Amino acid sequence: MTFAQSATGKERRFPQLTMDQLDESQKPLGEQVMKVSSIGIAGPYNPMLRSPVLGQRLFDLFHYLRWETSVPIRLNEFAILIIGRQWRSQVEWYAHAPLAAKAGLAPEIIAELKAGKRPSNMAEDETVVYDFVTELTTTKKISNPTFARARKVFNDQQIVDLTAVAGNYVMVAMMLAMAEETVPPGKEPPFKDGEK
DSSP states (O other), X not given: OOOOSOTTSSSOSSOOOOGGGOOXXXXXXXHHHHHHOTTTTOTTHHHHTTSHHHHHHHHHHHHIIIIIOSSOHHHHHHHHXXXXXXXXXXXXXXXXXXXXXXXXXXXXXXXXXXXXXXXXXXXXXXXXXXXXXXXXXXXXXXXHHHHHHHHHHOOHHHHHHHHHHHHHHHHHHHHHHXXXXXXXXXXXXXXXXXXX
């Protein structure tokens, strides 16, 4: 799968690579990505392949944070969507909203978050994730009450992993924004121009 244009409709900042175009330093990463990515080597992988050593290290981190994290997948994907919504990241939302739904995050929570609202009817663990990630990313700290609530729901490793997934997907959103990556051709971007 390749993406034809940048998010702005202009010439792409990083033309979409194909597997045939990858050199020997890029090919091992490209092959790993193709085994697990629903968007192939598009999205964040397209710019990451321009720096294959960094790309490999990021991929290894992504692998842990997606498939080996101590945070339950429903909550992990919720954290990713919170970041995707904060950044209005078309690719993050496009890729992760279906994964969050498949993992059991309620469609109403996904819809309210997408609309820029604090979701209602969240379970206790979802409320903790929402408050923790939102507070950390907007105030650049975690208050003692928020940390205490997280401690009641998560163990130490889960708190660290939740923090890492939030920070990682801020970096992914930044990479996508810098490269002006967008959804696949013919697919509707989740966020409309001018939507806050």
